[in-house]
Amino acid sequence: MRAERIGGSLVGIVVVSHSAKLAEGVVELARQMGGGDVALAAAGGIDDPESPIGTDAFAIKEAIESVWSDDGVLVLMDLGSAIMNAETALEFLEPPADASRVLLCEAPLVEGTVAAVATAGIGASLSEVAAEARAGLTPKIEHLAPAEAAESEATPEVARGRSIVLRVGNPLGLHLRPASRLVETVGRFDAEVRIANRTTGSDPVPARSLARVSALGVRQGHEIEVWAAGPDADAALSAISDLAADDFGDRDLPAAPPPPKAETPAVEPRSEGTVVGVGASPGVAVGPARYLRRPALEVPTGPPADPEADRQRLRQAIDAVRADIESQREQVLARAGEAEADIFTAHLLILDDEHLIGSALERIGPSTGAAEAWQAATEAVADDFRRLEDPYQAQRADDVEAVGRQVLARLLGVDPRPRMEAPGVLVADDLTPGETATLDPEMVQAIVTAAGAPTSHSAILARGLGVPAVVAAGPLEVEEGTPLLVDGTAGSVVIDPPPEQVAEARRRAEEDARRLEEARSRAAAPAVTTDGVAIEVAANIGSVEDARAAVEAGADGVGLLRTEFLYLNRTTPPSEEEQEETYRQIAEALGGRPLVLRTLDVGGDKPLPFLPRPPEQNPFLGVRGLRLGLAEPELLMSQVRAALRVAATHPVRIMFPMVSVLSEWEQVRTMVGEAAEQIGGLPDGLQIGVMVEVPSLALAADRFAAVVDFFSIGTNDLTQYTLAAERGNPELANLADALHPSVLSLIDRTCRAAAEHGRWVGVCGEAAGDPLAVPILVGLGVTELSMSPVAIAQVKDVVRRIDASDARRLAASALEMTSAEAVRQAAAAFLGT
Amino acid sequence: MNSVGLEEVLAWLREAAARIEEQKEYLTQLDSAIGDADHGINMNRGFKAALERLEANPPEDIAAALKSVAMALIGKVGGASGPLYGTMFMEMAKAIDGKERLEAADVAAAFRAGIDGIKARGKAEEGDKTMIDALEPAYAALQEAVASGAGVGEAIAAAADAAARGMEATIPLVARKGRASYLGERSAGHQDPGATSSHLLLAAAAEAWGS
Ligand SMILES: Nc1ncnc2c1ncn2[C@@H]1O[C@H](COP(=O)(O)OP(=O)(O)O)[C@@H](O)[C@H]1O
């Protein structure tokens, strides 16, 4: 008897047991947990009604044949004769079944089968399915003997379940807000999820504890590994990887602002003149200084009357505060939108944090009451945060303290809400979100805080309220009612300002607002310099949705499609059809605008699970970009074919990353030729170009210009490789600047060579979206600027204001300068800002 | 008897099946001490099926007869002894394929191949308290008899005696393979059921081919 295969190209699974009931029960159990398409068969018991317990090699043989898949069959067995009969069965398999593609797996029968079915269901390979099956006991071990499981160094990585590695792109890393989104997401799934910071080599922590996750100190560019086990493991992992792709919901935040000044030295309080802080919410406002009065919280010490009653009181207080925060959350949601309200969700998660609550409840005892225990527990967690190197993470201590205060106030029966007596400029050390939320927006004309950072919740909330804010202004010592001029754009506060200054500030604020408004309204129009040079202002994108957003934002095209999104966080490479379909959707979303598609650009720093590569000492100087493509020609060919198919009907240009020498170009050009032949010819007018990231290419630009159709300068890497300075290293911030004359000189060289051969040059690094860089790049001869969609309106505005021949003179003088700083000053003077 | 043909082989198999049926309770009882109390039931089911097969499809030669038994054991025994003895018969069949009659040396060669098959499948060695502990000494004795020029009957009788000693020698052993190994030290003090059935098979041959 041979059953039809149901499962596409999924691994088939056979369950062998002495008991027919057990085998069928296991099959039923595994079926319930997903993997509906997986071909699954039971081979249990023997054909003897009087003594039905045993195993039957021929029944096993038939079961294997009934689920046969060319991708292989995994056999899970109970004990003894089950194993020997399964082995025997292999000797009798009839084609197409083939013993070399059957794996008899030692995994535990029930857990192993469940894990195997779940994994097979996502199209994993036979060995991957087997690995998951073997790891099937982990959740049980961790549940029943978590301490041992954690201690046991020998626990293999796979034993934690499936895992994925993600790179955190958030400018601020996994600070409280994204971390809370992660915890929230995990909470929706029935899965045991653990997470570790691979970059710092941390141990995995449970992903349900906000405190633990935040305490991993994950910063931008760090790699995290996420393990999941349990029924929803796969769903949880894919949701987490989507969340990461969306920068954990932080997409709307601009690039990382400069880190807040670490440990502001004790500053004398200011009572006159102009105070410079950090602008955290733009705009200008003038009003009388107002202070908030917070109630003092006296924590009683000493033995409680009844520890159990105190535990109860603490729980009640937490519940009450939770209700308060929830209603504040609703208010802010209505007033300022989802993004702003998320902060409260983060605070709610702190209140749900088992680690924090558990340790507070534990501290309550014969000699320690609820208030004291709660205070000690929150302080301990806040201290953990404070110890983190990362200033953004360290700020999270404030969140814990703020929530802590609210609960404490409840326990003590005090109204924790601060009050403002009358409308004016709110002056405070720092504000908690709770405090900010209780503020009446009618009363608050502006906010000035002594501490805090542009990423503080109070700053974010101020932006949501639309009032100007200056943070990190240092302590102010002004009488309540003293007039203050708050310039949230410049980040300054003038104490008792003269009327002319007030008028000037108002005028500038209006001018800025008008300019931005106008730029937005003209974002979709072409950008042409005053002397008629058209500059294509395009978007860098990494998904189909991005393509739509780019068009919305006014992009003239896409100057960089990062195709990595198709490859990351999956266990098998995307099929050619999937790639083609995605590229086609993007091209269609662009409605005829040009699309520069960059082929897969990964390297040893972000290995692909389906493409294991030996570890490299220095992945940034290793097998990455096109080097990897040439090392894995099948992967690249498939991508090129998919791109060519779409290029036949859409203006798609293909760009290869990380090319350093001409022979690489020659090899890949041959591959493109072959790929074209396979699909029936090179599309008419197809442009194929290189990304200029490696100085050796820029230095040989004249050779390349003869053979490529275009250049696109990846200023980020070109700068790093030219100045040997990593961009993420704050100590090297002034070295790693794309406007350094040495980098500009390589761009100049590229542009000259391109002009001679009639090729165009674009820039797709961050410099393209930097207003100060625009006149320089245009002056050097760049005609396409590709950037994050948010920058498009402004960059177009800059282009429209400049004269290209003036810009050429500016660029020529920039090449003569000796520092990026000098170039920036010259550019700022040129733009008159 | 100096050599055996298909008739003698069939006689052996019938004798073996009869003895197993007779000893079914005993084998099961041995298995109940250190296993799951089914060895006699398993073996009896297997050999009954083997005889039915032989009757339904009379074999053309010795190899076909042995193969038929192998398939019946593999398909019907249900316990560990199924694939093990099944493999043994299958390997023996291959070793004497095409032969009309078996000399003592052929029997020894076939027996060797059969034991090797069991070892390959079950990964047991002598001393693990399994059928191997009866079979290996039996082979050694068989081989010795062949070397000294004994006929099939004499040689197989020597082998059956050695198997009996090997079987008894499993009593003090601690099981390292099969179900009994789950008992660890507690498996000592009991005779291994598989070694006992192995002895039965050899004793049946000695009976069938004696004189
Ligand atoms: N791995 C092995 N190698 C050799 N013989 C084995 C092995 N496992 C079990 N046996 C033999 O099989 C006998 C048990 O057979 P049986 O009861 O039919 O199988 P099961 O143990 O599956 O119930 C044991 O007494 C032992 O002699």
Ligand SMILES: [Mg+2]
């Ligand atoms: Mg048994």
